[in-house]
Amino acid sequence: MSRLQSVRGMHDVLPDEAQIRRRIEQVWIDAACGFGYEEIRFPLVESTALFQRSIGETTDIVEKEMYTFEDRNGESLSLRPEGTAGCVRAAIQHGLIPNRQQRLWYLGSFFRHERPQKGRLRQFDQFGVETFGMCGPDIDAEILLLGQQGWQRLGLSPRLVLNTLGNPDERAVWRGQLVDYFSKFESQLEDDDRRRLKTNPLRLLDSKSKSIQDLLEEAPRLEDLLGEESRAHFEGLREILDAHGIDYTLNPRLVRGLDYYDFTVFEWVEESLGAQSALGGGGRYDRLVEQLGGRATPAAGFALGLERIRECLEAEATAAVDAYLVALGEGETARMRALAMQLRQEIPGLRIRMNMEGGSMKSQMRRADKSGAQAVLIMGAEELGQQSVILKFLRESEEQQTVLLDNIAAILAEHFAPTG
Ligand code: AMP
Numbered sequence: 251m252s253r254l255q256s257v258r259g260m261h262d263v264l265p266d267e268a269q270i271r272r273r274i275e276q277v278w279i280d281a282a283c284g285f286g287y288e289e290i291r292f293p294l295v296e297s298t299a300l301f302q303r304s305i306g307e308t309t310d311i312v313e314k315e316m317y318t319f320e321d322r323n324g325e326s327l328s329l330r331p332e333g334t335a336g337c338v339r340a341a342i343q344h345g346l347i348p349n350r351q352q353r354l355w356y357l358g359s360f361f362r363h364e365r366p367q368k369g370r371l372r373q374f375d376q377f378g379v380e381t382f383g384m385c386g387p388d389i390d391a392e393i394l395l396l397g398q399q400g401w402q403r404l405g406l407s408p409r410l411v412l413n414t415l416g417n418p419d420e421r422a423v424w425r426g427q428l429v430d431y432f433s434k435f436e437s438q439l440e441d442d443d444r445r446r447l448k449t450n451p452l453r454l455l456d457s458k459s460k461s462i463q464d465l466l467e468e469a470p471r472l473e474d475l476l477g478e479e480s481r482a483h484f485e486g487l488r489e490i491l492d493a494h495g496i497d498y499t500l501n502p503r504l505v506r507g508l509d510y511y512d513f514t515v516f517e518w519v520e521e522s523l524g525a526q527s528a529l530g531g532g533g534r535y536d537r538l539v540e541q542l543g544g545r546a547t548p549a550a551g552f553a554l555g556l557e558r559i560r561e562c563l564e565a566e567a568t569a570a571v572d573a574y575l576v577a578l579g580e581g582e583t584a585r586m587r588a589l590a591m592q593l594r595q596e597i598p599g600l601r602i603r604m605n606m607e608g609g610s611m612k613s614q615m616r617r618a619d620k621s622g623a624q625a626v627l628i629m630g631a632e633e634l635g636q637q638s639v640i641l642k643f644l645r646e647s648e649e650q651q652t653v654l655l656d657n658i659a660a661i662l663a664e665h666f667a668p669t670g
Contacts, residue, residue: 257372257373258366258372259364259366259370259371259372259373260371260372260373261371261373265567265570266566266567267560267567269567269568269570270560270563270565270566270567271375271556271560273565274404274556274559274560274563275357275377275556277400277403277404278355278357278377278400278554279355279357279377280403281396281397281399281400281403282355282379282396283355284396284399285353285392285395285396286353287353287354287355287379287396288352288353288354288355289354289355289356289357290337290340290341290354290355290356290380291356291358292330292333292336292337292339292340292356293330293336294329294330294358294359294361295327295328295329295330296327296328296330296335296336296339297325297326297327297328298316298318298326298327298328299326300328300335300336300339300542301316301328301330301331301335303541303542304334304335304338304508304509304510304538304541304542305331305332305335305508305509305510306450306508306509306510308449308450308509309450309453309507309508309509310453310507311331311332311362311507311508312331314363315331315362315363315364316328316329316331316361316362316363317329317331317361317362317363329360329361330360330361331360331361331362332360332376332508332553333356333358333360333376333378333380333553334378334380334508334510334535334538334551334553335538335542337354337356337378337380337551338380338538338539338542338544338549339542341354341380341382341539341544342539342542342543342544346382347382347383347539347544347545347547348544348545348547349383350382350383351381351382351383351384352380352381352382352383353379353381354379354380354381354382355377355378355379355380356376356377356378356379356380357375357376357377357378358375358376359373359374359375360373360374360375360376361373362374367525367526368523368524368525368526368561369523369524369525369526369527369555369557369558369561370526371557374555374556374557375555375556375557376530376553376554376555376556377553377554377556378532378551378552378553378554379393379396379532379551379552380549380550380551381393381549381550381551382539382547382548382549383547383548383549384548384550385536385548386483386486387483387484387485387486387487387490387514388486388490389550390487390513390514390533390534390550391487391490391491391494393532393550393551393552394410394487394491394496394516395494395496397410397518397530397552397554398494398496400554401518404559404562404563405563406520406529406559406562406563408518408519408520408529408562409497409498409499409518409519409520409521410496410497410498410499410516410517410518411498411499411500411501411504411516411517411518411519412487412488412498412499412500412501412504412514412515412516413500413501413502413503413504413505413514413515413516414472414476414480414483414484414513414514414515415472415505415511415512415513415514415515415533416472416475416476416477416480416512416513417477417479417480417512417513418512418537420472420475420476420477420480421452421472421512423475424470424471424472424475425451425452427470427475428451428452428454428469428470429447429451431465431468431469431470432447432451432454432465432469433447435461435465438461438465439459439461439462440459440461442457442459443457443459443461443462450509452505453505453507454466455503455504455505456503456505456507466503471502472502473502480513483513483514484513484514487514498516504516504517506531506533510535510537510538510541511533511534511535512533512534512535512536512537513533513534513536514533514534514550515531515532515533515534516531516532516533516552517530517531518530518531518554520558520562522562523558523561523562526558528555528558529554529555529558529559529562530552530553530554530555531552531553532550532551532552532553533550533551533552534548534549534550535549535550535551536548536549568622569621569622569623569624570601570603570621570622571601571602571603571621571622571623572600572601572602572623572624572625572662572666573593573600573601573602573603573623573624573625573626573627573662573666574602574603574605574617574618574621574623574625574626574627575589575590575602575603575604575605575626575627575629576605576611576614576615576618576626576627576628576629577605577628577629578611578628578629578630578631579630579631579634581631581634582629582630582631582633582634583605583608585629585634586604586627586629586639587604589627589639589655589658590602590604592659593658593659593662596659596663597659597662597663597666599666600662600663600666603621603623605617605618611628618644619644623644624643624644624645624646624665624666625641625642625643625644625662625665625666626641626642626644627639627640627641627658628640628642633652636652636654637654637655637656638652638653638654638655639652639653639655639658640652640653641653641658641661643665
């Protein structure tokens with residue numbers, strides 16, 4: 251029988267790596283909580299129509315990358331390729347939006363059927379925030395400041411790339427101008443770009459093809475079409491970022507791959523990652539709530555790719571165990587199990603691993619060493635009789651000592667600062 255393997259582009263995260271990923275997640279959760287954001291969880295599977303109506307039928311994600319299948323009753327369902335659509339759907343469904351301001355965060359897995367390569371997986375994890383009911387540039391600035399705090403805590407400094415897409419009317423005029431402009435060069439375009447010209451001309455700005463890149467030099471610019479309101483919004487945002495000393499690069503070609511953005515869009519980019527260099531991105535999506543059946547509500551958010559963030563860090567896993575408990579007989583084992591329960595209760599955060607399946611002193615000590623524990627507590631018949639244990643610090647030259655059971659908690663508590 252052939253060996254079963256994980257699905258291409260969907261990776262296992264083994265314990266050492268999981269520990270590092272959990273640390274990254276905790277940084278983002280703490281950052282969001284520090285700004286008063288609340289967690290929301292929504293399903294991995296939604297009706298396909300949700301993504302078609304929000305992300306856009308002619309985007310790469312919906313056209314080519316969704317895991318879509320028929321449920322047993324014939325309904326078309328899809329694995330979520332991103333978080334905003336599901337979050338908005340949930341917020342509308344449960345009445346979280348009307349007459350209220352909401353600040354939410356989420357964390358979880360997303361699925362896109364892309365060609366697997368470095369930085370592109372078919373199952374990947376994102377951390378994201380979504381805000382509802384606030385239309386000013388100050389909330390755009392707030393989510394960028396939240397991001398800044400997360401990057402700082404991780405010791406990273408990706409470049410912030412910023413753009414404004416104006417309002418839908420301004421964009422419609424620009425879109426028309428782009429179509430007129432590129433139509434003049436249609437014969438020079440590659441098939442994919444010709445198709446984009448018909449279906450989603452803004453996506454031409456993302457195109458990697460050299461001919462488009464060259465043509466863009468002279469292409470009509472949205473900047474020249476922006477009205478007073480759009481300009482004021484963008485300037486307001488930039489003022490706050492400047493006041494906080496946050497650096498950014500303006501890139502008028504940043505459009506992002508989803509249809510629902512208005513005004514501010516941004517990405518955090520780490521060039522050292524190579525081709526897939528965006529760690530995350532987001533922007534305003536003021537029409538989406540209404541488009542999905544809710545009352546018109548301004549909104550803004552971002553999503554970050556946790557695998558790509560991990561790639562930027564040199565983090566290594568640390569030991570999973572502080573103290574390993576060795577016992578040399580049945581009575582000793584029972585007593586040690588009780589001691590372990592007492593210590594876990596009394597010293598939250600202390601990580602205690604109990605030896606299993608007996609074994610000689612030597613083999614138990616070998617397991618203790620392998621566990622990475624710093625301390626070993628050993629109980630033989632003599633210690634059991636005296637209600638004591640031998641305490642040995644494996645990675646220090648200190649002599650072992652015999653400690654009364656009554657005193658062991660205090661010694662361990664002092665030695666191991668809570669790891670939280
Ligand atoms: P997007 O909303 O598509 O810009 O995604 C936000 C972030 O999620 C990206 O900047 C990446 O860090 C991450 N991401 C998106 N798609 C993938 C993928 N297929 N594999 C790994 N990470 C991804």
